Amino acid sequence: MRMIDDLKESTGVAVRMTSLAAAIAIASFVTISFLCAAAFVYVLQNYGLIEACLTGAAIFFGITLIGIVVYAVRRSQISQDAREAPKSALHTALTDPMVVAAGIQAARAIGVKRLVPLLAVGGLALGLFASRSSSQHEAPAE
Structure with missing residues (x-):
């Protein structure tokens, strides 16, 4: 909220x-x-x-x-x-107890065996997104 x-x-x-x-x-x-x-x-x-x-x-x-x-x-x-x-928004989202509780409920509902591949794909997407956004913010060296 x-x-x-x-x-x-x-x-x-x-x-x-x-x-x-x-x-x-x-x-x-x-x-x-x-x-x-x-x-x-x-x-x-x-x-x-x-x-x-x-x-x-x-x-x-x-x-x-x-x-x-x-x-x-x-x-x-x-x-x-x-x-x-982005650092402060990510920190706020991860330390919010409501977000953590929703994550635990999602893990229970989906199941750990099905959740591992989803987390792997999500982690890969997050890594690509983070590297892409950080490269856009860097000034080109001329």
């Missing part, structure tokens, strides 16, 4: 954070648009049309660079969190 509650809570937090980020993005877009328009008009009145266009391009290029830096930092934080999360 704890894992389900954690999932519900994290989903709710993600939805609230996403809607907040969307509102901030819209407000920032409107603000930046007006600032760019003001800069364009100022440069147009003082220097000319070509210089005003180049100024607008430079402003948007600077905003793009800032966005790239923020995206890269956030992506590295998410990848670090993703590497740490």
Whole structure:
């Protein structure tokens, strides 16, 4: 039950954070648009049309660079969190008495002789999955 509650809570937090980020993005877009328009008009009145266009391009290029830096930092934080999360979720699942009790009941219902091949195949699948997910998280060496 704890894992389900954690999932519900994290989903709710993600939805609230996403809607907040969307509102901030819209407000920032409107603000930046007006600032760019003001800069364009100022440069147009003082220097000319070509210089005003180049100024607008430079402003948007600077905003793009800032966005790239923020995206890269956030992506590295998410990848670090993703590497740490499976360990804690697996530890929580294996130490939960309800999960252990369900495993014992399944072993009784299925029988030990039938359970050994199932566990072998499950262990093989888990090993392949773990090696596959760990190789995806590693950065390629260049």
